[in-house]
Amino acid sequence: MLSKSQIKLITKLKQKKYRLQHGFFVVEGIKTIQELLQSKLTLYTLFTTETFNIDAKDEVLITETELKRISFLTTPNKALAVFKIPKPKPINTTGLILALDAVRDPGNLGTIIRLCDWFGITDLVCSNETVDCFNPKVIQATMGSISRVNINYVDLVDFFNETNLPVFGAFMEGENVYTKQLPKAGVLVMGNEANGISKAIEAVITEKISIPRFGNLQATESLNVATATAILLSEFRRG
Amino acid sequence: MLSKSQIKLITKLKQKKYRLQHGFFVVEGIKTIQELLQSKLTLYTLFTTETFNIDAKDEVLITETELKRISFLTTPNKALAVFKIPKPKPINTTGLILALDAVRDPGNLGTIIRLCDWFGITDLVCSNETVDCFNPKVIQATMGSISRVNINYVDLVDFFNETNLPVFGAFMEGENVYTKQLPKAGVLVMGNEANGISKAIEAVITEKISIPRFGNLQATESLNVATATAILLSEFRRG
Numbered sequence: 098m099l100s101k102s103q104i105k106l107i108t109k110l111k112q113k114k115y116r117l118q119h120g121f122f123v124v125e126g127i128k129t130i131q132e133l134l135q136s137k138l139t140l141y142t143l144f145t146t147e148t149f150n151i152d153a154k155d156e157v158l159i160t161e162t163e164l165k166r167i168s169f170l171t172t173p174n175k176a177l178a179v180f181k182i183p184k185p186k187p188i189n190t191t192g193l194i195l196a197l198d199a200v201r202d203p204g205n206l207g208t209i210i211r212l213c214d215w216f217g218i219t220d221l222v223c224s225n226e227t228v229d230c231f232n233p234k235v236i237q238a239t240m241g242s243i244s245r246v247n248i249n250y251v252d253l254v255d256f257f258n259e260t261n262l263p264v265f266g267a268f269m270e271g272e273n274v275y276t277k278q279l280p281k282a283g284v285l286v287m288g289n290e291a292n293g294i295s296k297a298i299e300a301v302i303t304e305k306i307s308i309p310r311f312g313n314l315q316a317t318e319s320l321n322v323a324t325a326t327a328i329l330l331s332e333f334r335r336g
Numbered sequence: 337m338l339s340k341s342q343i344k345l346i347t348k349l350k351q352k353k354y355r356l357q358h359g360f361f362v363v364e365g366i367k368t369i370q371e372l373l374q375s376k377l378t379l380y381t382l383f384t385t386e387t388f389n390i391d392a393k394d395e396v397l398i399t400e401t402e403l404k405r406i407s408f409l410t411t412p413n414k415a416l417a418v419f420k421i422p423k424p425k426p427i428n429t430t431g432l433i434l435a436l437d438a439v440r441d442p443g444n445l446g447t448i449i450r451l452c453d454w455f456g457i458t459d460l461v462c463s464n465e466t467v468d469c470f471n472p473k474v475i476q477a478t479m480g481s482i483s484r485v486n487i488n489y490v491d492l493v494d495f496f497n498e499t500n501l502p503v504f505g506a507f508m509e510g511e512n513v514y515t516k517q518l519p520k521a522g523v524l525v526m527g528n529e530a531n532g533i534s535k536a537i538e539a540v541i542t543e544k545i546s547i548p549r550f551g552n553l554q555a556t557e558s559l560n561v562a563t564a565t566a567i568l569l570s571e572f573r574r575g
Contacts, residue, residue: 136554204443208560215559217550242556275574311456311573315375317481320454321447324566327559331567334550335514 099144099163107144107167107179113229120182122231126174129241136244138180145176169233182231185249188220190260192282193333198253198298199226199289200322206230207238208323209287214242216330221246222284224253224298253286257301260284264303266294267325271305279333287326293319338383338402346383346406346418352468359421361470365413368480375483377419384415408472421470424488427459429499431521432572437492437537438465438528439561445469446477447562448526453481455569460485461523463492463537492525496540499523503542505533506564510544513571524572526565532558 109115110123121141124130134140134151143149143156146164164173188194195218200206206228213221221230228235230248257264265279266286286302288294294302308328310316320328348354349362360380363369373379373390382388382395385403403412427433434457439445445467452460460469467474469487496503504518505525525541527533533541547567549555559567 208563211556211560212563214551214556215547215549217552217555238560240556245551245555308454308570309573310454312453312484313456315484316456317450317453317479317484320566321450321477321562323560324447324451324563327563327566328570331547331570334548 099157099159099167103142103144103157104167107177110179111169111233113232116182116229116231121179122182122236123169123233124178124180124236125168125170125176125233126237127176129236129239130176130178132241133178133180133244136241138183138244141179141181143176143178147175149176186247188222188249188256189247190262190282192220193218194220194222194262194284195326195330196222196224196253196256196284196286197227198224198286198294199292200287201226201228202290202322203228203232203234204238205290205321205323206232207235207240209326210235210239210246210248211242212323212327212330213246214239216334218330219247221248222253222256223248223250225250254297254301257284257298264301265306265329266299266302266304267329268294268299268305268307269319271307273309274306274329274332275309277304277306283333285329285333287322287329290322338396338398338406342381342383342396343406346416349418350408350472352471355421355468355470360418361421361475362408362472363417363419363475364407364409364415364472365476366415368475368478369415369417371480372417372419372483375480377422377483380418380420382415382417386414388415425486427461427488427495428486429501429521431459432457433459433461433501433523434565434569435461435463435492435495435523435525436466437463437525437533438531439526440465440467441529441561442467442471442473443477444529444560444562445471446474446479448565449474449478449485449487450481451562451566451569452485453478455573457569458486460487461492461495462487462489464489465528493536493540496523496537503540504545505538505541505543506568507533507538507544507546508558510546512548513545513568514548516543516545518572522572524565524568526561526568529561
C-alpha cells in the first residue's frame with residue numbers, strides 16, 4: 098500500500114531542487130534496480146509489484162495501478178526504487194578524467210556515464226550547467242553505471258586552474274586524434290550539444306584535438322556529443 | 337492557411353504505413369529543413385510561420401497555433417516540411433557498408449545515420465525489423481544526414497548470402513578490434529539494443545570483433561548500440 102506522503106515525495110523527486118532537498122533519487126526497471134541493490138548505493142524504499150526478497154522493511158508491495166501513479170515512465174516496469182544520493186568522493190587526478198561543459202540532454206549524459214564505466218574512467222567532472230546526473234532520464238540511460246562512476250559538479254574554470262594535468266578539448270580545427278600521442282593521465286573536455294566548448298573553458302584547454310571527417314564536403318558538421326565522447330575515450334584507451 | 341485535408345495527411349504521416357502509402361515524410365526545425373531544401377530530396381510542401389523565400393507554390397504560411405496542430409514536437413520549431421521519400425539506390429558493395437539487425441530505437445538509428453554521414457559510409461542496409469528511417473524521431477536525430485546516406489531495407493540473410501564481402505559483427509567474445517587488421521571493403525553488422533545480433537545473422541558473420549572493456553569486473557555489460565557503432569566505424573576508418 099502506498100501512502101499519500103510517499104506519492105508526494107516520489108512525484109517531487111522528478112525535480113532537481115527536491116532531489117537536493119531530500120537527498121533521494123528514483124530508479125525504475127527491474128534490471129537496473131537489481132544491479133543498484135548490489136552496488137554501494139543505499140536503498141531508501143523499493144516499491145514493487147513482485148517481491149525482490151529483500152529486507153521486508155525496505156520493500157513496499159504495490160499494485161500495478163499504484164505503480165502507474167508514481168512512475169515517471171509511460172510504460173511502468175514492475176518496480177520503482179528510491180535510493181539515497183551518494184556523497185561524491187574527491188576527484189582522483191591520477192588518471193584520465195572526463196569533464197562536461199554544459200551537456201544538457203539527459204540521454205546524452207546517461208550514455209556518457211555508461212561510457213565512463215566501460216572505459217574505466219572513475220571520475221566524471223560536470224560543470225554546474227550540466228544536467229543533473231540523478232535526473233530520472235539520465236538514470237534510465239546509465240543502465241546501472243551510475244553507481245560505479247564518481248561524479249562531481251564543480252566550477253570547471255576553477256577546477257582547471259587548480260590542476261596541472263593536460264586539458265584536451267574536442268574542436269573542429271584541432272589536431273587529428275588518430276595520430277596524436279595521448280597521455281595516460283589528463284582531462285578530456287566535451288562541450289554543449291549546440292554550442293560546443295564555451296569561451297571561458299576554451300581559454301584553459303592545453304590541447305585541441307579533433308576526430309577526422311571522412312564524408313564529402315556537404316557532410317554533417319558535427320557528431321552527437323555522446324558518440325564523439327565514445328570515439329575519443331576509445332582513442333585515449335586503445336594506446 | 338491550413339486545409340483539413342493537409343492536417344489529416346500530416347497527422348497520418350506519423351505512422352509508417354501511411355508514409356509508405358503516400359510516399360511522404362515529415363521534417364521539423366528550420367535548420368534541418370534548410371539543409372534538406374539544398375539536398376537532392378524533393379519538397380512536397382513547406383508549412384511555415386516565416387517565409388523561406390522559396391517558390392510560393394511550395395510554401396504555405398501558417399500561424400503558430402496552426403503549427404501546433406500539425407507538429408509532432410512538444411515545442412514546435414517555426415516550420416514543418418513534407419518531403420517525398422526518395423527511392424533508394426542499389427547497394428554499392430565496393431566500400432565499407434553498415435548493416436543493422438533490428439535496431440529499434442529511433443534516436444539510435446538517427447544517430448547512426450549521422451555517424452555514416454561523418455565517416456563517409458554511403459550505404460546503410462537495415463533488416464526489415466529495424467525502425468523506419470523516415471520515422472519523425474529518426475529524422476530529428478539525423479540532423480540532415482538523411483539526405484546523404486543511401487538506406488535500403490532488406491532481408492539481411494539473403495543480402496549476406498549474395499555478397500562476397502567479409503562480414504564483421506560485434507560480439508562480447510570477438511577479437512580485439514584495436515589490434516585486428518580491418519579491410520577497406522566489408523560489412524559491419526550491429527545488433528538489436530536488447531538482444532544483440534540474432535542467431536540467423538550470427539551464422540553468416542565471417543569475423544567476430546569486440547571493443548575491449550577497461551573498467552573493473554562489475555562494469556557495464558555492454559555499450560549503447562550508437563556509441564559502439566561510433567567506436568567501430570572510427571576503427572575501420574582510422575587505418
